[in-house]
Amino acid sequence: MLGYFQENKRIKMPRDLRRLFNPRSVVVIGASRNPGAVGYGVLKGLHTGGFFPCVHGKPFPGKIYAVNPKATNIQGIRSYPSINQVPGKPDLAIFCIPAKIIPMVMQDCIKKGIKNAIIISAGFAEFGEQGKHLQAELKRIIKGKVNVVGPNCLGVINTHSKMNASFGPTMPPVGHIGFITQSGALADSIIDWSVTERYGFSTLISFGNGMDLDAADYLEYLGRDPKTKAITIYLEGISDGRKFMRIAKQVTKRKPVIVIKAGRTESGQKAISSHTGSLAGSYKTYEAAFKQCGVIVVDTVEELFDTAKALSHQPPCKNGIAIITNGGGAGVLTADNCDVLGVKLTEFDELMLKRLDKTQKMHPAYSRRNPLDLVGDALPERYEAALDIVMSNKDVHGAIVLQTLQTMTDTVADAKIVTKIHKKYPRKPIICVYMGGKFSAAGVEFLEEHNIPDYNDPRKAALAMKALIDRWELLRS
């Protein structure tokens, strides 16, 4: 059954990709003055992004060079007629030139001693027989000499060194989610999405055809990257399943890895064959293999990042949580979703109820059970008293805090309370559901700035809590 995961390379030491993702200097080969060209967008993204790498712990402005035989200056960046004239030895070369001349230029780069390259250009294995030959030729040239991302990809973004080495139009917010994707278009949409949804990223890698480096190599790199706390992957197929599994097994011990695997179904698999030409393989085989090495599998793109958001900021959680709410209905829906997913609600004992009563801050009609319904007129001080008592209980390992909008709701004040209590009990995760939109936005922003994940729907919060519980169980096993 695991036949698809055959080893086809011998086990070897991981490749050093640090200068690929944290270069001190970058050259854009095929930089362009034409706003419609990829070479224009890449150069623009790079210098407007503010490229500021960190070397030996010290940040300094990165160097950017351009190569274009017809220009000496593009967008204010010095341009050279060929790679041979570029001073020094740039850490990274980005290729935006036509596919057929890349092998030749790559040889010049190798002569110059360039060790890392991103090939954005398309026209390789995804493009008929001719393209396949071209890719095979290029592969022979670079083998053992250059680390190559691509070809046919969007490129790489490292938010912490402000490096946009891609033709993505903008940078996502700085954060701790790493994202490896086999689809460039998806990356582009997700970068834009992350701006409105506040997903913070460390490194994004669109690897296209994966001619040289593959998903497993990137996984290994991000597993060691101190800025990355959770790793997300969009996969269509894996060329070397055994390698991926071996690396995933190591990485998941240190960091959570979450995968969305396209081609779960027959329709999806047929679509893949015409997209990247990858063999999708049986989804069941993938699922079993992922599970075996501790990789979390999700069904939607939204779930991919929703889960990563929780796992990158909140600690793993033993099963047994509390739900605290100011709206009964929202509490019921959350209890339902927890139950469906196997997230247990801790039973509140008499002692806890006595402590709650003693605060004299509870409403006479408060629920006296889990979900703890504080009733609609709950002000921040009631949330604080309740949350503090609940979180101090040894059988409560985490909490989902719900807030519905009532006339007296102060979303920012409530968010401050949640943040305060979370600091008091840093080993117990808190996940919020601030139901609302315009009026709750300020509170949500405060929460997320303080690394408390917030979701707009009880199901998403329950799923996030489930991921933290699964993580706890994985690390214990």
Next chain:
Amino acid sequence: MLGYFQENKRIKMPRDLRRLFNPRSVVVIGASRNPGAVGYGVLKGLHTGGFFPCVHGKPFPGKIYAVNPKATNIQGIRSYPSINQVPGKPDLAIFCIPAKIIPMVMQDCIKKGIKNAIIISAGFAEFGEQGKHLQAELKRIIKGKVNVVGPNCLGVINTHSKMNASFGPTMPPVGHIGFITQSGALADSIIDWSVTERYGFSTLISFGNGMDLDAADYLEYLGRDPKTKAITIYLEGISDGRKFMRIAKQVTKRKPVIVIKAGRTESGQKAISSHTGSLAGSYKTYEAAFKQCGVIVVDTVEELFDTAKALSHQPPCKNGIAIITNGGGAGVLTADNCDVLGVKLTEFDELMLKRLDKTQKMHPAYSRRNPLDLVGDALPERYEAALDIVMSNKDVHGAIVLQTLQTMTDTVADAKIVTKIHKKYPRKPIICVYMGGKFSAAGVEFLEEHNIPDYNDPRKAALAMKALIDRWELLRS
């Protein structure tokens, strides 16, 4: 097994609730000058909302009166010492006074001939034995004389007559979704949410304890309301199951009805018992009963409105659709989700491919199959040519149109094409997934203004399409 759905009232003619939801004049009993009071918020919402009812097809400014023994003018509205002094006979009275004096004031209202009331005040059946007695007493007083919403509710909003007869802080966008909810807090959050998520509502009804009118009565009313095209319900329990089923069976023939039933699980049911005191009943019984009368059951609040959005604007759809995309990965994910849900992808025949080729607008590497991957550089004219040919095919009954963000993507121009083609084939639904956030927002806005539903994730689009297919099958059966 269906024992829970026992009839406890004899079948009778539906009650006329038109003046309750479309009053010409409203009196707020317990209007207040204190910004913390419910009676302040209700009066403010009512007159700042712009209350403008439509009577016999003609709109005219609605009349608002206030009752407060200690004021003659509140927020610029004339106030009377008691209901007896209010001129004429208001169509609707809204109660914001303490529970214990409501029976007395209600008798005055009945004497005056007031036929409709919303009791926002809490302190009835949800509040101990004393409250239960009070509610029973009130029920005796109003029986057969007044239509009562509540008590212990948020109130009612009719966006088309700009009537905010609730203490919701704002009005949701005008639209065609009706919403009946047993949880007031949820309504409040959803109103706020709808502003950012562009869910358009016709009427919102928070019915609290449901002392007089119940979910079935509201369902019957919305079933006849010409402004409502899809009905959404948040339910915890039903007091008269047989009545609900009888009405639902009739209404679902005319309009889609979508329900989220809280208390699906043991944890949820326990939470309900302490929330509204409703008997939740077995979820399986509910599910079977809902299915039997054509009611759609969903799992999350987001799904409730996502489904309603599609059903209120797009026609039912025979199974067999096309997916059109400019991003391969997004196409694969959508195909996967369709497959999981049983949404069939029509196989494209040679003739269709020939027609596509003949336009000379396709990319050499376009997918030549369903999902139709137009490739990343697809400009609006390629989308138009492809969508027109695909939709004209007799075996394609609807389409999911995906757009990922590429350098050359013009989201508004693409949205205009979709709208244009949808006008050409009005009987075939189109559902969009514009993946992105900030950059795609203008395109999404254009789509939704033209009643093309857009979702941020392929799964949601597949779910929406599934609902249209189910609707087609229900109407055919």
